[in-house]
Amino acid sequence: xxxxxxxxxxxxxxxxxxxxxxxxxxxxxxxxxxxxxxxxxxxxxxxxxxxxxxxxxxxx
Numbered sequence: 001x002x003x004x005x006x007x008x009x010x011x012x013x014x015x016x017x018x019x020x021x022x023x024x025x026x027x028x029x030x031x032x033x034x035x036x037x038x039x040x041x042x043x044x045x046x047x048x049x050x051x052x053x054x055x056x057x058x059x060x
Contacts, residue, residue, distance in 0.1 A: 012053040019053045 012019045027046035031039055 016053060020050045023049045023053070 023046055027042050031042050034042070
């Protein structure tokens, strides 16, 4: 399992923009499914996840 995590971290580091875009799309999908009920919480989670991948949020 450690090897998988290392590969995932390397991928996230090398493809930060794509990872950030994927996280953003997942947040948008979650927001749509909850009909905006948890918009602020989802946005906060998306921002935190983007900051933890690669060099941070590069999508904005």
